[in-house]
Amino acid sequence: MALDEIDRRILRILQKDGRMTNVELARLVNLSPAATLERVRKLEHSGVIRNYMARLDPETVNLGLLVFVQVTLDRTSADIFDSFAKAVRAMPQVSECYMVAGGFDYLVKARVRDMNAYRAFLGKTLTRLPGVRQTHTYTVMEEVKADLELPI
Amino acid sequence: MALDEIDRRILRILQKDGRMTNVELARLVNLSPAATLERVRKLEHSGVIRNYMARLDPETVNLGLLVFVQVTLDRTSADIFDSFAKAVRAMPQVSECYMVAGGFDYLVKARVRDMNAYRAFLGKTLTRLPGVRQTHTYTVMEEVKADLELPI
DNA sequence: GAGTTTTACCGAATATCATTCGGGGGAAGT
DNA sequence: ACTTCCCCCGAATGATATTCGGTAAAACTC
Structure with a gap:
């Protein structure tokens, strides 16, 4: 889908x-409400706008600790990757997980209440998964930037 | 702020x-519109709900490549950290940046159009910052999970 | 280039919604 | 027992979303 300047402004x-x-x-894009709505609907149906969400403050819902975990898997079996991916998707603590090139296999971003909760999560859940050979944890000390908006 | 079960359902x-x-x-939480609105406003004003946003599809806006960059700084001067943080906040390609404990200094999440754009960003922008000693790039090959919702 | 189709827009009408307000009722506190 | 506070409701009203017919310009066809 081709986006013109008005579309980008809307986004x-x-x-x-x-x-x-x-x-x-x-008003902000200098169109009538009818025309604006038509553009927004088109952006939604074409998939440019995936969805709308309320963004919560992690601290206030008891998820004050953010960690990144590098995970290396055994490469013995092909479907170990699949089962790892499936398991990770089912873990509520894991907010993001990516397969990456360049030294290890998966990068996991997880939110937990505190260090105790993280220790439990790592020991009882993450490292118990089949095929997990090694993990390395990076604790976030300061959130320098957390901008979910894409630069349009 | 204390959240009851209805608040959590709303969130x-x-x-x-x-x-x-x-x-x-x-309807979904079995309250009147008036009572529901009052709860939502309270969640907004107390900061539990930070804001509302439209989530876009990165591919459709030409940001198909996602990378993580580990950045190590020279520890010679204290305000190098500040100037790095400030510079990073001004870069539209950087969607997230965290100071982390455990081996390197900053973890940067960046979105760019493709590998060429990334190379330009790394060479012309990121490594040119004062105090940057070393970087290590992890290219995302597969998005296993990218769930921005917090588990309430 | 005349005709046709397509696209994007507008204004008006209507259905739906957000928001306000007065008041009820139960829990907690005195 | 009385007061206060909190949370809720229903009704009223003002704002909004959404639809619809129509217009004009651009793009396409012959």
Whole structure:
């Protein structure tokens, strides 16, 4: 789908305030509400806008500790990767997990309440998965930037 | 702020669909629209809900390559950390940046169009920052999980 | 280039929604 | 027992989303 400047402006605005009313959005992009709504619907149906979400503060919901874990798997069997991926998707503590090139196999981003909770998660859940050979934990000490908006 | 079960249900729902109407949300949590709205406003003002955002598909906006970069700084001067943090916050390619314990100094998550764009970003922007001693790039090959919702 | 189709837009009408307000009722506190 | 506070409700109203017919310009066809 081809995006013109008005589309990009809409996307920039909705990334910052996903609940802005359509009439206010229309004012900001100098279109009628009807035309604006039509553009937004098109962006939604074409998949440019995946969804809308409320972003919560991790601290206030008892998820104050953020960690990254490098995970290396045994390469003995092909479906070990699949079963690892499946298991990780089912873990609520894991917010993101990527297969990466360049030294280890998976990079896992996890949110837990505190260091105790992380120790339990690592020992009782993550390292118990079949095929996990080695892990290395990086504890986040400071959030320098956490910008979920994409630069359009 | 203390959250009861209804609050948590509201948060779970709004994380999945940040644009749900208040009347539908009220139906789902078995409250009147007025009471539901009051709860949502309270969650917003207390900071549990930080904001609402439209989540875009990176591919469709030409940001198909996701990379993680480990960055090590010279520890010669204290304000090198500050200037690095400041510079990183101003880079649109950097979506997240954390100071981490455990072997290197910063973990940077960046989105770019392709490998060429990444090479340019690394060579012309990131490694040119004062104090950057060493970088190590991990290219994401597969997105196993990318769940921005917090487990409530 | 005349005709045709497509695309994007508008304004008005209507259905739906957000928001406010007065008040009820139960729990906690005095 | 009384007061206070908290959470809830229903009704009213003002704002909004959404639909629809119509217009004009661009793109496409012959």
